[in-house]
Amino acid sequence: MNYRMLLSLFVIFFSLSTAAGAAGEVPLTAAFVRNNQLWVKEGSEERQLTYSQHVYNPKWSFDGRFIAYIDGDEQGEKSDLYIYDMVKNESYQPYVQVSATDFKWSPNNNQLAYNDQGILNVTKIKHGRPEMFENVSLGVSGFEWFPNGKEFIVSSQSNLLPTGWGPIELFKVAADANLQQEKIHPFFTILTNKDLFAITAEEFKWSDDGKWLSFLAIPTASWSNDSNSLCVITAKGERFQEVGKMLNNQDWFNWAPNKNQLAYISGEGRFLVENKRTTIAEMPAFIGQKVYTPKGDVDLDLSWYSPDVVIVARSKENKEWKEGPVPTMYTSLYSIHLKSNDQKQLTAPKEKERDDTPQAVNGYITWVRHMENEQNNVWIREGLEGKDSIWIKNVESEPVFYIEKHKL
Template identity: 55%
Template sequence: MRIISIVLLLLFLFPFISVTKAEVPLKAVFVRNHQLWMKEGDQEIQLTKDKYVYSPKWSYDGRFIAYIDGDEHGEKSNLWIYDTKRKEHFEPYTSIETTSFSWSPTSNELAYLSGWVLNITKTKDGRPSGFENVSLGVSSFEWVPGGNELIVSASSNRLPTGWEPINLYRIPKDMNLNVKEAKLLYSIPIDENNLFAVHVGDFKWSHSGKWVSFLGTPTPSWAMDSNPLCVLSSNGKAFKDIGRMLGFSDWFKWAPHASKLAYISGEGRFFVENKSMTIADIEASTKQVEYTPKGYVDLDLEWLSPSQVIVARSKANKSWKEGPVPTMFTSLFQIDISSGIQKQITFPKENELDVNPQAAGSYLIWERKRDEGNNGDVWMKQNEQKAAKIWIKNVDYSPIIFKSN
């Protein structure tokens, strides 16, 4: 009878034990004083010395970190890789200079642009090594979710008859410069009075892989104030001009499990007004809803769940007209898009601002900065916890968190 009671007790407790088990510690890379660091759980490890690191990116399985070793003047941009298994840095090929690179979503292959040439690394002993030419004339690219193709764009040129269309192609990763392998996906007509862009980029695929969003970039002075946000179906049959926004890639993101695109809408290069968190329902004839209250601006966003969005919000400053641009002291707000209920969830001190929210599992992570400096501390809290805590001190910019596929 005693044994039966113990068994029944274990059966009763088992569901609760499985739910409350500890999560795998968060793993992230970050840059501190221009050097690459890694943090896993509570442990911090400095990975580089005497470099000028930016743009670190995790490989799909978390073994490799690609990054740029540059300089403060922007005259150098060499591609390096850190192998977390062998604990060593290496160049996939001697002196690759690039500012645009992306890991495959399914393998440890790294695609990158060198000039207008798209290349993909070969693999040797399980590591990226060497490269193969894929395509010429590429201005921007991204992997297609399956990992066997890429979407690429070719910039528009100004002709006596006007601007050329911007052409988007789907190409196989083993194209090897064979132009016959490139398939035209869509041709975007350019009109200075309607949809104006010289090239497009920042491709992001929806969760289902049915849609891809991207930003258009006009001529430099125009791009400071307005960039078209567009969406294209994966088969190239449906194109949607969503709206106008500033050219920040983090300001538009797909919902976790739906064809809904959240973005910070509004033209004008200054953050003082006219910046609203807007959600476009791509399947519902691009129905759009703005969630920013009057008198406020939203200056970043993140999906916390399929029905909740986090925004960095500040009061608008319509009185500013000239002189130094005022700092917008943002704090984080949580928006329930189902009910419309909004609430403030972080409370920075005077002259502090909370920026760059990120969601990772049950964690919400953000950077808290001070008005007088560029560096900040990384804060975190779990959904069910009320108290937030500092996770990483003194970062140059927000960490890149490894999220397993």
């Protein structure tokens, strides 16, 4: 074997090793859905977890051992709650048959709470796994764990009275309440009116320091398609206020890391062609709010990259559209530096492609690129200036990352 051949083999080997090393250097773990089945990707390795279900909405447990998910159907008539055990490599139901409209893991242990047609339940822990359940509270519309993992904030839908819709009641409920009224306490009463009309409160999210709680006050079905009230309340319930109007999209409002700032996409109207603006509210929200979307643009998704940088999915407005099929808004990702208001385009999808659902995880940025009549892929970049590459091919929606506590 001559010198040139040896050199050529060395270059090929080095290139392959470098490529494999680069792929393995992505220190992220994500659950995702492909062809209706649950998959996991760790670094460069993919693994299929289910084979005969219709999976959606996977969520990681506190320590990453479990993934809860819904096994549904195309008609939306089935919503069976399952848990995948990453240690035992098996799916199981925490009880004989559990149907859930909403479910959430405890912030500091492996208990799983779920809403079963208005009944809030929480799993027990048996042999280290969440199994069986206990009733917590009745009449539940929305809920969220308190950061201490010992209590819930619970909303109850307002009642329709001869004089109109009544108030929305919020309660503080012990996780071990087991329907005992002495462990269920009134937290706050939301008095609704023509300016803040709603019949339920849902999509609760805590600020990073646990001092503020944001949520959507949602009106009746048709109205909620056009406008909902983004609200905040302090952890003790002594201060409440409406922040602004927005669509009913839980991904469109998020708390900053390490700051009491709330980013949301403001604007009414169900059509995404105009009037959707990235807005930052400083707590308390009456201190002031600032809109960052330039005139002529719309922002249709957002995520915090750092305490001072927000990433948005942005497109040009389409005010010319008036009727007929709603046009697709082809978005690209942009970064917004809040202090300087410097805004830069991060991605450049091709014609008839769009980038959305940005996520920032441990210094990486991921997003989904949608291609017309083709599969959707998850792209990744290290930092704001890194090189783009495909990380996961053929996904139903954005991946769900396992993030260790106190990491963004």
